[in-house]
Every structure is written in structure tokens, then in C-alpha cells.
Amino acid sequence: MKLLIVEDQARTGQYLRQGLNEAGFATELASDGETGQFLALSGDHDLLILDVMLPGRDGWQILQAVRQAGRDTPVLFLTARDAVEDRVHGLELGADDYLVKPFAFSELLARVRSLLRRGASPSQDTSLSLADLRLDLIRRRAERAGSRIDLTAKEFSLLELLLRRQGEVLPKSLIASQVWDMNFDSDTNVIEVAIRRLRLKIDDPHPNKLIHTVRGMGYVLEERPA
Amino acid sequence: MRRVSLGSRLALLFAACTAAVSLGAGLLFNRASEQHFIELDQQLLASRLSLLRTQLAGIHTAEALKARLPALREVLSHQADLGMRISGADGTPWFTSRSGLPPAVLPTGLGTQHAQGADYRSLTAPLAPGSHASPQLALYLDITHHQHFLQGMQRLIWLTVGLSALVTALLGAWAARSGLRPLRQIGQVAAGVSARSLTTRLPVAQMPEELAELASTMNAMLQRLDDAFQRLSAFSADIAHELRTPLSNLLTHTQVTLTRPRSLEEYREALHGNLEELQWMAQMINDMLFLAKADHGLLVPGQAPLALHEEVDALLEYYAPLAEDGDVQMLREGEAMLHGDRHMLRRALSNLLDNALRFTPAGGQIRVALAAGPSISVANTGVAIEPAALPRLFDRFYRVDPARRQGSSEHAGLGLAITQSIVQAHGGSIRAECSQGWTRFVIAFTEGQ
Numbered sequence: 001m002k003l004l005i006v007e008d009q010a011r012t013g014q015y016l017r018q019g020l021n022e023a024g025f026a027t028e029l030a031s032d033g034e035t036g037q038f039l040a041l042s043g044d045h046d047l048l049i050l051d052v053m054l055p056g057r058d059g060w061q062i063l064q065a066v067r068q069a070g071r072d073t074p075v076l077f078l079t080a081r082d083a084v085e086d087r088v089h090g091l092e093l094g095a096d097d098y099l100v101k102p103f104a105f106s107e108l109l110a111r112v113r114s115l116l117r118r119g120a121s122p123s124q125d126t127s128l129s130l131a132d133l134r135l136d137l138i139r140r141r142a143e144r145a146g147s148r149i150d151l152t153a154k155e156f157s158l159l160e161l162l163l164r165r166q167g168e169v170l171p172k173s174l175i176a177s178q179v180w181d182m183n184f185d186s187d188t189n190v191i192e193v194a195i196r197r198l199r200l201k202i203d204d205p206h207p208n209k210l211i212h213t214v215r216g217m218g219y220v221l222e223e224r225p226a
Numbered sequence: 227m228r229r230v231s232l233g234s235r236l237a238l239l240f241a242a243c244t245a246a247v248s249l250g251a252g253l254l255f256n257r258a259s260e261q262h263f264i265e266l267d268q269q270l271l272a273s274r275l276s277l278l279r280t281q282l283a284g285i286h287t288a289e290a291l292k293a294r295l296p297a298l299r300e301v302l303s304h305q306a307d308l309g310m311r312i313s314g315a316d317g318t319p320w321f322t323s324r325s326g327l328p329p330a331v332l333p334t335g336l337g338t339q340h341a342q343g344a345d346y347r348s349l350t351a352p353l354a355p356g357s358h359a360s361p362q363l364a365l366y367l368d369i370t371h372h373q374h375f376l377q378g379m380q381r382l383i384w385l386t387v388g389l390s391a392l393v394t395a396l397l398g399a400w401a402a403r404s405g406l407r408p409l410r411q412i413g414q415v416a417a418g419v420s421a422r423s424l425t426t427r428l429p430v431a432q433m434p435e436e437l438a439e440l441a442s443t444m445n446a447m448l449q450r451l452d453d454a455f456q457r458l459s460a461f462s463a464d465i466a467h468e469l470r471t472p473l474s475n476l477l478t479h480t481q482v483t484l485t486r487p488r489s490l491e492e493y494r495e496a497l498h499g500n501l502e503e504l505q506w507m508a509q510m511i512n513d514m515l516f517l518a519k520a521d522h523g524l525l526v527p528g529q530a531p532l533a534l535h536e537e538v539d540a541l542l543e544y545y546a547p548l549a550e551d552g553d554v555q556m557l558r559e560g561e562a563m564l565h566g567d568r569h570m571l572r573r574a575l576s577n578l579l580d581n582a583l584r585f586t587p588a589g590g591q592i593r594v595a596l597a598a599g600p601s602i603s604v605a606n607t608g609v610a611i612e613p614a615a616l617p618r619l620f621d622r623f624y625r626v627d628p629a630r631r632q633g634s635s636e637h638a639g640l641g642l643a644i645t646q647s648i649v650q651a652h653g654g655s656i657r658a659e660c661s662q663g664w665t666r667f668v669i670a671f672t673e674g675q
Binding site for chain 1: 498501502505506507508509511512515540541543544545547548551569572573576577580
């Protein structure tokens with residue numbers, strides 16, 4: 001997966017690049033609009049991350065040029081401004097997502113993964129599993145090590161999300177948005193409590209823990225060597 | 227169109243009015259005097275006529291007249307301004323008292339005539355009334371001096387009109403100028419308004435009645451500006467203050483960490499600590515930007531039809547784990563519909579629920595009541611809030627207990643302010659009340675949303 005970052009703030013660009021590289025993506029970085037547009041039109045990127053305010057050409061102009069060239073590469077906008085018109089303008093031009101600074105890197109990473117996955121054909125899975133945890137999506141049943149686990153509807157959705165995106169750190173805001181459709185940042189600890197309750201059912205009876213807290217970032221479902 | 231000053235307009239208007247009134251009065255007076263003169267002349271002529279009729283009674287021929295002429299001239303000599311002409315019934319002139327008289331007016335009656343630079347009032351009548359064959363007598367009264375008087379008066383009228391117009395224009399300009407002085411005062415106050423002088427007020431009591439309303443409107447505007455400015459200043463000061471604490475934590479923590487080499491675990495711990503402070507700051511900045519957007523009227527809610535009971539149920543489900551943890555019972559009563567923005571309303575209600583959960587003791591209850599209107603009330607049991615503090619709950623950074631310091635898990639005190647701005651963006655209002663062990667937040671939207 002190859003990403004293009006167009007960001008004129010040297011530090012921001014550098015940090016983003018490092019973070020995305022370490023998350024397993026190949027990245028290119030352009031620090032002005034002209035270079036960014038040239039790279040966007042000549043390269044074969046899977047995703048473009050564009051800052052709106054750029055010297056030379058702004059993010060919107062690059063997006064327009066890319067769309068006019070007939071490319072439907074997903075575009076994620078980063079902006080320090082959060083005016084409604086900006087958001088609408090960006091989405092009208094064909095931006096796929098929009099992040100307002102300050103944002104958490106975990107949030108950016110989750111969004112990038114969502115956008116990259118969007119291109120892929122939707123999964124037809126009838127069941128999801130990790131280690132001895134198994135989720136039957138048709139009968140809406142969960143079991144671990146062969147024994148059935150009773151889950152509420154939301155707990156099931158939460159576990160399904162964690163399983164679908166196993167290995168990825170999911171920020172609390174993303175979980176709230178995907179499972180409960182709560183699309184706002186809130187400093188409530190509802191998600192912590194919900195995860196704790198899920199852990200109680202999934203992990204507590206077993207020595208091999210699957211749900212892990214990544215401090216300050218979010219939660220991840222993965223198998224870790226004991 | 228050229229702009230004419232209010233003072234000039236008023237002065238011109240006054241002048242025009244005075245001119246019109248004095249012109250009207252003058253014309254009326256002129257006409258009345260003219261009428262009066264005519265009446266006087268008529269009376270004079272009529273008395274002369276009856277005198278002459280007596281004197282000339284029985285005359286039917288020119289010859290007969292000639293015999294009476296000396297006596298007639300005697301009579302006429304006493305009356306210098308009176309002329310006369312006598313003619314036969316067939317119109318042949320028998321006698322003319324002087325030259326230059328205008329021809330007789332036919333057949334009878336009073337008239338005004340002009341001949342050879344003189345004006346005459348004439349009266350023509352038969353010498354013997356009732357007889358067809360009577361000679362005609364025409365009397366002429368020289369009224370040139372009357373006419374001169376009337377012309378003189380007309381000139382006087384025009385002069386008066388002109389002068390009074392001029393004088394009232396000048397007086398009007400002066401009066402308008404002094405009358406409009408309060409307006410200039412208002413202008414001066416308005417010109418002097420700046421962020422520093424928002425406390426200036428116009429003296430309403432000294433204003434004329436017509437301007438008192440304008441002045442008090444302006445004072446009210448200044449008051450609102452002052453309030454808004456004070457709030458903004460306080461908000462800015464609060465922002466600086468609220469950011470100062472986490473920033474100082476970050477600085478201290480980072481510098482202390484860097485003072486000597488540490489273990490990997492310690493560095494990781496330091497970064498985590500910093501991360502928490504930073505996340506808290508980011509959240510607060512985002513909240514403040516949201517409020518700033520609301521302040522600028524940039525919060526434009528969608529207008530989708532929403533079943534509020536479904537939204538509330540979704541939120542109650544979301545908060546259910548937290549409520550169960552705290553042994554708090556949550557329930558919803560009633561149903562209501564509203565046109566609005568789903569995400570924003572969820573955020574607004576979630577802040578209320580979050581707040582309620584925070585202050586409801588174990589074993590307590592949270593009731594969300596929906597009613598047509600629509601109105602939403604979120605009530606929770608718990609310690610009563612002081613009545614004085616209730617309206618202040620929606621102030622930014624307001625905390626019931628000021629001593630409580632916000633940690634990374636604590637609230638910045640912006641949640642209720644955000645709820646209020648969302649409600650207001652939907653054209654609704656929110657208030658807090660406290661009674662009988664319940665703290666209640668009531669949102670009322672206006673009918674016909």
C-alpha cells in the first residue's frame with residue numbers, strides 16, 4: 001500500500017510519514033502544492049492525504065486535478081480549519097474523508113485503513129475468528145474454546161468490529177461511531193466500561209487474553225504471545 | 227439623489243409653510259378689502275342715484291334736462307369724484323358731466339370700468355324706475371385711489387410673504403439645528419464607541435421624547451455589546467487559564483524526564499502522561515472551536531425528521547454500561563418528533579446524560595421525559611444545586627465546585643455550554659431547575675419547528 005502525503009508543515013509531514021511507515025505503509029511526502037499535484041498525477045498511490053492550506057496549489061485544487069484526470073484514488077483531507085463551508089466544499093469536490101487538526105494519530109490511522117478497505121470487495125464472511133474465539137455472523141452467536149458466550153446486541157457488534165479489524169488499534173471515537181453511531185468526541189468513559197464488560201465475558205475465563213488496551217490510543221484485538 | 231441635510235429640509239419646509247399661510251391670509255384680506263370697497267361704492271352710488279332721481283324727476287326730453295343743468299352742475303360740483311352721463315331711452319346722449327368717462331354699461335347695474343388711466347365704479351339705472359321710456363342715468367365714481375391702495379396692499383402681501391419665508395427659513399434652520407442637537411450627541415457617542423468605551427451611555431432622561439426611544443435602544447445595544455465583550459474577554463482569559471495548567475504539566479514533566487537518563491519504561495510512562503494531557507487539550511480546543519462556530523452562527527443544523535424517543539433510546543443504550551456500573555436506573559417516558567440534526571442532538575443529549583450520570587448517586591434514577599412541543603427533560607436524583615448556580619451551569623468553564631481541579635479524566639466544563647449552543651441553533655431554549663430532590667434540565671423547542 002502506497003500513500004502520498006502532501007503537507008507543508010515539515011514536522012507534521014515527518015511525523016505522519018514516520019507513523020504511517022511504522023504502521024506498514026509505503027509513503028511519499030510532498031511539501032508544496034505543485035510537487036504534490038505532480039506526484040499525485042504521475043504516481044500510483046492507493047490513498048492521498050492532503051492538507052488544505054498549501055503553498056502553490058491548495059488541497060482542493062489538487063483534488064480537482066486528480067478527479068479531472070479520471071483517478072478515483074481515495075482522498076483524506078487534513079485541515080486546521082473547521083468551517084462548515086470548507087467541509088461541504090471538500091466533500092462536493094469528491095474528498096472521501098476529512099480530519100480536523102488537532103487529531104489523534106490513531107484516529108488518522110483508523111480512517112486511512114477504512115478508506116483503503118473501502119475499495120476492496122465487501123467481505124462475505126459468515127463467521128469471524130481469532131485463536132479459539134469464533135463469531136457466527138448468521139446466527140449471531142459467539143463462542144470461545146467451544147463454549148457459548150452470551151452477548152448483548154451491542155457487545156456482539158463491538159466484538160464483530162474488533163474481529164473484523166483485528167490487529168488494528170481502534171480509537172474510542174471510532175468504536176463509538178461504528179458501534180453506537182455516536183459521531184462526536186466525548187470524554188466519557190462509556191467505551192472503557194463497555195470494553196471491560198466484554199473482556200469479562202471473552203477474556204476473563206481464559207488465560208490467553210485477546211482484547212488489549214493500547215494506552216492513550218485505543219483497543220486492539222490480537223493474539224499476543226504469553 | 228442629492229442628500230439634503232435634515233436641518234435644511236426642515237428650514238425649507240417651515241419657509242414654504244409660512245409663505246403659503248401668509249400668502250393665503252394676504253389674498254383673503256385683499257379680497258375682503260376689495261369687497262368692502264365695492265360695497266361702500268355701491269352705497270354711495272345708490273344714495274346719489276336716489277338724490278338725482280328726485281332732482282331730475284319728470285324729465286323726459288333733452289330740452290327739459292337742459293333747463294335743470296345748472297342745478298345739476300351745482301350738485302356735481304360738490305362731488306369731485308363723481309361723473310355722470312344721461313342718455314335718452316333710445317340711447318342718444320343728452321348730457322355728459324366730464325370728458326373721458328367710459329361708455330355706459332348696458333343695460334343696468336353696477337360695474338367696474340377703466341378709461342384713460344382712471345378706474346371707475348359705474349352704476350347704470352333708468353331715471354324713472356318702472357318706465358320703459360325713461361332716460362338712462364349712468365353714474366361714475368372715480369376709484370383710482372382705491373385701486374392704488376389695493377395694488378399697494380398686494381405689493382405689501384408679496385413682500386410679507388417673501389420676508390416671512392426668509393425669516394422662518396432662518397429661524398427654522400436655527401431651531402432644527404438646536405432641536406437636532408441630541409442626534410448629534412448620539413452620533414458622537416456612536417463615533418466614540420470602541421472596545422474600551424462600551425460603558426458609555428446616552429442620557430435618556432435629557433433626550434426629547436422622540437429621541438428617547440432611539441437613545442434607549444442604542445443604550446441597550448451598547449449593553450449587549452458590553453455583555454458579549456465581557457463574556458468574550460472572560461472566555462479568552464479562561465482559555466488561557468485552562469490551557470496553562472496542562473501546558474505547565476507538560477513542560478515540567480518533559481524537562482524533569484530529560485534531566486537524567488532513565489529506563490525505557492520510565493520514558494514510555496512519561497510519554498503516556500504527556501499524551502493524556504495533550505489529548506485533554508485537543509479535546510478542549512475542539513470543544514472551544516465548536517462553541518466559537520456556534521457563536522458565529524456557523525452551526526447550521528440539518529433538518530431531518532427525527533423520532534426523539536429513538537434517539538434517546540439509542541443514547542440510553544450507549545450509556546447503559548456506565549449506568550449499570552454506577553447502579554443508576556435510566557428510563558425514558560413519552561415520545562416526540564423534531565426536525566433537526568441527528569448528530570448534534572445526540573451530542574447535546576449525551577452531554578446531559580453524561581452530566582446526570584456524574585451527579586446521580588448509586589441507587590438513583592435518571593428520567594428522560596419527552597413531550598409534544600417538543601420538549602425534552604432530563605432529570606436525575608441527587609444533591610440539589612444552589613438556585614443561584616442554576617443559570618450559570620451553562621457558562622463556559624463553569625463548575626459547581628470551583629475548587630475541583632480538572633485532571634485528564636475530568637471535564638473542562640464545556641459540555642453544557644455545547645448542549646446549550648446546539649439547542650439554540652435548533653431554535654430552542656434550555657434551563658436547569660432543582661426541586662424535591664431532582665435536578666432537571668428542560669429543553670423546549672418552539673412549536674412548528
